[in-house]
Amino acid sequence: MSTTDAIVLTGVSKSFRKSTIRREHTTLKSELVRWVKRQKRPEAPSAIIPALRDVTLSVPRGKTFGLVGRNGSGKSTLLKLVTGIYTPTRGTVEVHGRISALLELGAGFHPDFSGRENIFVNGIILGMSRREIRARLEEIIEFSELADFIDEPVRTYSSGMYARLAFAVATHVDPEILLIDEILSVGDEHFGRKSAAKMEEFRKAGKTILLVTHDLSTLQRRCDQAAWLDAGLLKASGSPVDVVAAYRAAVAESEVLALEQHVARAPDPLQPRAGPPAEPGRRWGTFEAELSGVEIHGRDGPQHVFAADAPFRLRARYRRYGRVEAPVLELSLRTDGGTLVWSSSEPLPDVDGASLTLEMPRLGLGDGNYVVDLSLGNSAGAVYDVHRNLYGFAVRAQDASGLLAPIHRWSIEPTAG
Amino acid sequence: MIRNLRELWQYRALLWNLTQRELKARYRGSALGFLWTFVNPLLLMAVYGLVFGIIQRTNIQHYTYFIFVGLLPWLWFSTSVGVGASTISDRRDLLTKVRFPAQVLPATVVGTNLINYLLSLPLMVGLGALAGIWPDVHALAFPLVLLIQLVFTLGVTFVVSALNVRFRDLQHIVTNVLTLWFFVTPVLYIPNAVPEPYRRLYLIANPMAVIITSYQGIFYEHRWPHPRALAIVALGSVVLLIIAAQVFERRREEFAELV
Numbered sequence: 001m002s003t004t005d006a007i008v009l010t011g012v013s014k015s016f017r018k019s020t021i022r023r024e025h026t027t028l029k030s031e032l033v034r035w036v037k038r039q040k041r042p043e044a045p046s047a048i049i050p051a052l053r054d055v056t057l058s059v060p061r062g063k064t065f066g067l068v069g070r071n072g073s074g075k076s077t078l079l080k081l082v083t084g085i086y087t088p089t090r091g092t093v094e095v096h097g098r099i100s101a102l103l104e105l106g107a108g109f110h111p112d113f114s115g116r117e118n119i120f121v122n123g124i125i126l127g128m129s130r131r132e133i134r135a136r137l138e139e140i141i142e143f144s145e146l147a148d149f150i151d152e153p154v155r156t157y158s159s160g161m162y163a164r165l166a167f168a169v170a171t172h173v174d175p176e177i178l179l180i181d182e183i184l185s186v187g188d189e190h191f192g193r194k195s196a197a198k199m200e201e202f203r204k205a206g207k208t209i210l211l212v213t214h215d216l217s218t219l220q221r222r223c224d225q226a227a228w229l230d231a232g233l234l235k236a237s238g239s240p241v242d243v244v245a246a247y248r249a250a251v252a253e254s255e256v257l258a259l260e261q262h263v264a265r266a267p268d269p270l271q272p273r274a275g276p277p278a279e280p281g282r283r284w285g286t287f288e289a290e291l292s293g294v295e296i297h298g299r300d301g302p303q304h305v306f307a308a309d310a311p312f313r314l315r316a317r318y319r320r321y322g323r324v325e326a327p328v329l330e331l332s333l334r335t336d337g338g339t340l341v342w343s344s345s346e347p348l349p350d351v352d353g354a355s356l357t358l359e360m361p362r363l364g365l366g367d368g369n370y371v372v373d374l375s376l377g378n379s380a381g382a383v384y385d386v387h388r389n390l391y392g393f394a395v396r397a398q399d400a401s402g403l404l405a406p407i408h409r410w411s412i413e414p415t416a417g
Numbered sequence: 418m419i420r421n422l423r424e425l426w427q428y429r430a431l432l433w434n435l436t437q438r439e440l441k442a443r444y445r446g447s448a449l450g451f452l453w454t455f456v457n458p459l460l461l462m463a464v465y466g467l468v469f470g471i472i473q474r475t476n477i478q479h480y481t482y483f484i485f486v487g488l489l490p491w492l493w494f495s496t497s498v499g500v501g502a503s504t505i506s507d508r509r510d511l512l513t514k515v516r517f518p519a520q521v522l523p524a525t526v527v528g529t530n531l532i533n534y535l536l537s538l539p540l541m542v543g544l545g546a547l548a549g550i551w552p553d554v555h556a557l558a559f560p561l562v563l564l565i566q567l568v569f570t571l572g573v574t575f576v577v578s579a580l581n582v583r584f585r586d587l588q589h590i591v592t593n594v595l596t597l598w599f600f601v602t603p604v605l606y607i608p609n610a611v612p613e614p615y616r617r618l619y620l621i622a623n624p625m626a627v628i629i630t631s632y633q634g635i636f637y638e639h640r641w642p643h644p645r646a647l648a649i650v651a652l653g654s655v656v657l658l659i660i661a662a663q664v665f666e667r668r669r670e671e672f673a674e675l676v
Contacts, residue, residue: 016674027586084516085673104514112442121438124431125515 005096006177006208007059007082012091014052014077014232051077053232054091059225061096064209066223066240068216068247074232075212079103079179082210097208100126100175105166111155115146115165118154122169136172143194144168164191171198177208216244249305252394255369256304285385288322291329291356291376296393306363308397308405314358314372318348326378331358336369336392341403362407366400369393421520421662428518432525439529454533455540458488465605477607479548479637485541486636487604487629493534494570494625495595501526501574502581502588509676519672520665523578527570545636555635558642562631565651569624572657579661579668582675602626603633624650 052074059065069075080086081093083101108125109118119140123133133140141150144165146157154162180199199222202209213219219226220240227237228247236246295302297313306312320327332343348354371392376385397405425432444451462484470480477483504522511517542552581587602625603610611619620626627650631642 026583028584028590029586031584080513080673085513087670099516101515104510107515107517108511110438110442112445113438117438121431121434124428124434125511125517130430130434 004061005058006061007057007096007210008092008094009055009057009078009081010092010094012052012055012057012078012081012088012093013050014074014081014086015048015050015089017047017049050232052081052088052229055229055232055234056091057227057234057237059208059210061208062206063224064203064211064222066219066226066243067210067212067229068214068219068226068243069229070251072231073229075229076103076181077232078229079181079210079212082179095177097176098127099177099179100170100173101179101181102167102170103179103181105163105170109154109162109166112153114153115144115150115157116141118165119169122166123173126170126173127175128173132174140168140172143172143198145191160191167191167195171195171202175207177210178202179210179212181212216248220244248396252305252369252396256392256394282388282390283386285376285383286322287385288382289318289320289324289327289376289384291316291318291374291385291387293317294374294387294391296372296391303393305394305396306365308365308367308395308400309362309407312360312363312393314391316356316374318354318356318376320352324378324384325380325382327376327384328378329356330375330377332373332375334371334373335403336371339403341365341370363395364405364407365395366402366405367395367397368403370395419662421666422658424518425520425524428521431518432521432528435521435525436528436532439525440532443529451536454536458485458492458537459540461488461492469605475606479545479550482541482544482548482550483633483637484605485544486633487602489534489537489541490566490632491599491602491604491625491629493530494566494573495599496533497527497530497570497574498577499588499592499595500530502577502591505578505672506582506585506588506676512673512676519669520575520662523574524571527567527574531567541636550637552636553639555639555641558631559635562628562635562642562647565647565654566628568658569628569650569654572654572661575658575661575665579665579672582668582672598623598625602629604629607633620646621649624653 055074055078067075067078077086079101080103081088082095083099083103084093084095085103106118106122108121110121113121116137119137120130120133123140124130128136141147144150144161144167146161146165146168149157149161154165157165199209203222211219211223223240225238226240226243228235228243230250235250236243294314294316297303297315298306299311314331318327318329327348329346329348330343331346333341335341348356369392371389373389374385374387374391375383377383395405444453447453449456462481465484465488466481469475469484501523504526505512505519508522511522512519545551577587577591581591601619601623608616608620608626608630620630627643627646631647634640634642
């Protein structure tokens with residue numbers, strides 16, 4: 001246990017009762033009725049919802065630590081545990097230093113009171129003494145840029161003004177450890193920059209910051225370390241670049257899976273053969289010839305998320321059942337928005353069955369989600385088997401925005417004069 | 418246990434600020450402003466004075482003043498407990514967003530109503546002056562009785578506000594209990610009106626009865642409070658507050674999750 005860590009979480013779990021989440025409250029009446037009837041408390045194990053599961057994490061002193069995760073992954077619960085609003089179900093939370101949490105701006109603001117009066121109450125709630133507030137009052141008012149309105153009731157403020165005042169108070173608390181929950185996006189652009197500068201100031205002053213955010217670029221720019229929570233589990237922690245990469249890959253994966261969610265449920269049309277189209281709008285045709293077992297592979301097997309210059313392979317099985325003339329396989333590649341990126345036709349040989357593979361040694365696509373549509377027919381207008389919106393993949397490449405990521409090289413040669 | 422009260426002391430600036438704010442908020446933007454403090458007790462006094470002083474014809478002298486002496490501290494107690502019941506369960510905004518010493522909330526309610534009580538004392542003295550009754554040396558015992566009532570009220574409010582977070586119907590039960598409690602407390606009548614066999618039990622079982630009769634002794638009858646009875650209530654109130662602080666601390670962990 002070193003003192004170089006400002007926050008240490010050891011094996012922390014936190015569970016909530018389902019009834020708590022649904023905000024159902026016990027009443028004395030129901031308790032009495034149950035006691036009279038001598039019933040046991042009905043407590044199924046499923047009524048416990050784990051928000052955090054065995055999280056071990058330490059935030060070094062003086063570092064900015066970023067926390068990412070989807071909604072409901074337990075980030076806010078973790079912040080509340082560190083703040084002391086919640087107590088852990090299991091495990092320990094140690095905090096070394098005076099802490100200030102910006103979980104919500106303007107705690108205790110009263111609409112009927114002036115900005116000045118609210119600075120006092122809010123400041124005291126955030127842990128400042130009256131003397132400290134009085135000493136910093138001018139600074140706070142100046143930072144909020146509300147000098148003209150500071151003696152007006154807060155209810156007359158716009159939401160931006162409200163947020164500015166609240167943020168001004170919150171950042172003047174002067175804590176050793178600052179917890180921030182995605183509220184830096186308050187106010188207009190000008191104020192946003194000011195807030196960012198304030199955070200930078202905190203950082204330079206050697207304060208520990210624990211930041212919860214959805215904005216991955218913030219995370220990479222501002223944080224020294226990062227961790228990724230998913231469904232209450234610590235998935236990764238370490239350098240922001242690694243954590244962000246892991247997080248992005250997982251998000252892309254889940255997006256593609258959502259895109260493809262019908263595939264798993266579509267019955268294999270080979271058995272029984274010539275069954276009705278499995279998915280209207282997604283799969284149709286006469287099924288005199290069929291495509292099946294379509295899979296997208298990367299270098300080592302099935303893959304959903306690709307880098308811009310990764311190898312890409314599409315595999316499928318072809319089978320002929322009836323009289324099929326000059327079959328042609330058409331492939332189109334679209335973005336998930338529907339823009340056609342590339343389409344290609346390939347005549348198939350006159351055989352009963354074949355294994356088809358499309359090879360692209362370098363995918364060369366920009367960051368985004370893509371759909372592959374396949375269609376088996378011929379030039380005479382026969383439609384044997386169409387697969388639409390069934391196969392998807394994603395490209396995650398921060399340096400390649402747009403549709404294409406062509407092979408390229410810059411030559412820059414200085415010229416005289 | 419002690420932590421609870423020590424924290425309350427640490428956060429006295431917050432307590433004071435919230436109390437001030439509560440008081441200001443109550444009167445801000447209302448035409449009568451500060452005078453509202455007096456309207457409610459005066460109206461109650463008028464109603465009871467009409468019913469028991471004129472219609473029922475009690476034989477208590479200077480009846481309206483008598484009522485007022487007991488009614489004001491009773492209102493301090495009953496408003497604190499009644500309003501205090503939901504003071505934690507209503508403040509989701511504070512409890513789930515900042516680390517907040519929850520005991521400040523019920524303490525604020527008790528403090529606000531204490532100040533209201535103190536502010537209406539001049540009115541009580543004025544009313545007594547009309548009847549020719551002035552405070553005398555017995556008023557020296559007033560701060561002591563006040564302190565005992567403060568401890569007792571804090572204790573009850575702590576327990577009720579903490580339990581109301583889980584049992585949301587408690588606040589409604591409390592409202593009704595307070596109405597009953599009012600009538601078994603000698604505010605409108607003197608304890609001697611209680612039939613002799615029950616009088617002892619009546620005073621032992623109801624600390625508020627002892628406290629209210631002490632005020633009446635000081636301001637109305639000009640005698641010292643019954644020392645033994647008051648000592649018992651004082652002791653009981655301290656024990657109650659200690660238990661209440663303990664209950665509060667035990668419950669506290671669930672506040673943020675349940676509110």
